[in-house]
Amino acid sequence: MAQTNSTHGRKARPLSPHLQIWRWGPAMFTSIMHRVSGNGLAVVGLGLLLCWLGTLVSGADAYAKFQAQASSWYGMVVLVGVSWAFFNHLCSGVRHFILDIGAGFEVKSNNTFSILTNVLGVVFTIAFWAIILLR
Amino acid sequence: MGNGTSIGRVRGLGSSHHGAHHWLLQRFTAVGNLVLTAWFAVSLVLLPDYSYGTLRDWFAHPVPATGVALLIVCTFWHARLGMQIMIEDYVHESGSKFAAMAALNLVVFGAVAFGLFCVARLALGAA
Secondary structure (H helix, E strand, C coil), X not given: CHHHHHHCCCCCCCCCCCHHHCCCCHXXXXXXXXXXXXXXXXXXXXXXXXXXXXXHHHCXXXXXXXXXXXXXXXXXXXXXXXXXXXXXXXXXXXHHHHHHCCCCCCHHHHHHHHHHHHHHHHHHHHHHHHHHHHC | CCCCCHHHHHCCCCCCCCHHHHHHHHHHHHHHHHHHHHHHHHHHHHCCCCCHHHHHHHHCCHHHHHHHHHHHHHHHHHHHHHHHHHHHHXXXXXXXXXXXXXXXXXXHHHXXXXXXXXXXXXXXXXX
């Protein structure tokens, strides 16, 4: 509510400091990635889900066009990106549940969990595609 | 917005005891997503291929059709709640915020309707 501070002739209230003022830590990075992957999934991931369903309903020809786009190099970039966003958001989401019960706020365990969620997100993505492509 | 009484100055500006409800719904839908997306990811991995025939057969079964229908409702609900927070954090001007929230709600309701229609069509044949 930055604009209300000056308009009513009241004394300017202190604003919360933003990103650039903090010393970087794993929790900050994980929080930002949680938001990025979540909103990425909401826009690209769910959009892709609807395209997949829509072309599947529209018939074999429409679905063949979807498959052609999805299996191209840029299609694979999007699919791998969406799957990474999914596994990353899943892992950092589970971290949020752990924080919600009041656990994992000590500096050491918080840093460990923060790094772990990002590493696991990448590991699960690689495992998922390894199973699909190598079977 | 009023400018006299203290209640007039704060009315409409912030928490009116809706925050906890939003927070809880985000957790409930997150639990739903955890179950449904795990089921969906495992189902995708277990499918022999992603050809048209295989997927039409898969959707013709009651459990996949029900699961994907629930997945659509739960993930879009969760996404709506999450994107609302993003809008509230980054869009400060009240007119733009109202427009962004209205657009978000329209898109989400339209998308869910489309997704559920597709699943119904796939489940009940007629294509």
